[in-house]
Amino acid sequence: MTDPLTPVLTANWADERAWKLTNYERRGGYDALRAALQMEPAEVVAVVKESGLRGRGGAGFPTGMKWSFIPQDNPKPKYLVVNADESEPGTCKDIPLMMASPHTLVEGVIISAYAIRANTAFIYVRGEVLHVVRRLQQAVREAYSAGYAGNNVLGTGYDLEIIVHAGAGAYICGEETALLDSLEGRRGQPRLRPPFPAVAGLYACPTVINNVESIASVPSIIANGADWFSSMGTEKSKGMTIYSLSGHVTRPGQFEAPLGVTLRQLLDLAGGIREGHQLKFWTPGGSSTPMLTDAHLDVPLDYEAIAGVKSMLGTKALQCFDDTTSVVRVVLRWTEFYKHESCGKCTPCREGTWWLVQILKRMEAGRGEPGDIEKLLDLCDNILGRSFCALGDGATSPITSAIQYFRDEFEAAMHTPAWELFPYERSTIFVREPAGAGA
């Protein structure tokens, strides 16, 4: 039986200076690259396909299949783009990975680029993480010096340029086609699909865009085999993955486990919800994934089971909120986030998020008006599925799910401010209440 926690990507995070090439190599780093270069590119794709690896950035699309969509008879250059724009509220796994072990990602980049026959790869990292950018820049330079990148990689005749590209602050650039526009030096606004990036992506050339964790998983798959990877996880959700536990838990943190672990199991390891309090609601994969409650503690955290309770596994960002928390306040804040981050391209999202904020603001202040709940739901109905990209859909998730589970609180928002129902200082981590004062 597989162990409850299975550190692979996180295995070297406690090592002294794990970000240095020599320390990464000491643990067998870049052996997988050597093995991959002995294989035909198509074989590498086949192994990743067989492993069952699915995109770790939210959508869960099979990585190997994405790679196989790259038309190899297309004479245009092919590109690999790593989506390191980690910005989904709650999501905090790729940043520590790149900070601690940037070579895990860089080795994955080289193997993946080789597999799809790309000669240029980009790591699009959000700009607001300076030290991560430093570590990535250095790791890429080290890889060039060691002959893992640049011209004639390890004497095989394969050439690869790797460019670390810092973004400039825009959540929307985590959406893959907006990321491409941004990488082309434009405003980061999503593109109409089709054509899909595999056919016409960066510079209208065949392009694969993968999340950091997806690409970082590739070296371990090549080193240990597809069977090893697929021996972890559940029937359709294979492998190990990083779960990020945050919020009102005794000890928040990163947990690398086989897909299908439950929140109850992870909370047990993390010492449970902070003392004297109960779990009220949580997100399985960031703010764009409909919230769940303590009724869902035993739902396996894999793509299928979470879809089965009408949410999404997303980025596995498990944000936990306890009984001190006003759901109206949290939903307002998330909605303000979407309003701020809406790129403005399509009307339902640009205007809809603005209206949602207006209504939620007065509800937080206890000045909700009759019909406001219905109005929120109606607005969500007009945004969901009618927006250009997933940002608009995501903006509706917290609202509709919160009304589903906590309608009472939205009713109370007609007359009582959220800060009276849930005094805000009680939600902070600074104020320790006297024993027994928990709600």
Place this chain on the structure above:
Amino acid sequence: MSELIEPQPPSPNGHAGGDVASEELVGHGHFVTHFDEPSLDYGLSETKITEATLEELRLIAARYPQARSALLPMLHLVQSVEGRVTPAGIEACAEILELTAADVSGVATFYTMYKRRPVGEYHVGVCTTALCAIMGGDEVYARLQDHLGIGNDETTEDGKITLEHIECNAACDFAPVMMINWEFFDNTTPDNATQLVDQLRAGVPVHSTRGARVCTWKEAERVLAGFPDGRADEGPTAVGPSLLGLRIAQQHDWAAPDPEHIQDRPGEEG
């Protein structure tokens, strides 16, 4: 639908410059989070862009298969020289990339890291997205506003500190989070936040809780433009919450399966 529209008073709501916390706070901790920023400040015409800057801008453009891809890093470089995006910086980028100034301006005004007014030596960003906000980010931000006497996106008179409430910075297991020149300051409290800004204003070196010694905002922008500063080796590999799962696994001797002994069908496990 007109009954839905709540007229926005000019102040404190919707006031571009922001206000001190006591004015901006609208009822028990909630503040105005977003507003229209003014356009580029064309008031100042002087520029620090030199021929050497232009050379570096061209260098960035040459790194990419298509030069326009360099625009974001080029604007970071402009900020590292000018302390903000200036009309002269926009013109320089436009000329090198053979774009119109309107094209470049359109890009520069899309991204929140590009600043249209001068930024202080230290940019202090307090995360007030939902999780950080409720865990104390709101209190940290409010205290800093009062302590510094400035509102959102404003700079202290000594030119040292620019304060901004920022969106999720991908460190939720360390909430509440504050960023100083885009270095992490984890598990922030109102008290240690005010202490930190006091140190910065006094010229005392400040270290990230898991990164490097804080450099100036302009120096940070230069790194983001793609010019490394040789400081990647500062700071730890990982700390605290990042290591929690790994430590627990080590205690229990839990690990991923041995590749030499794989069970064929995971469905038949235990």
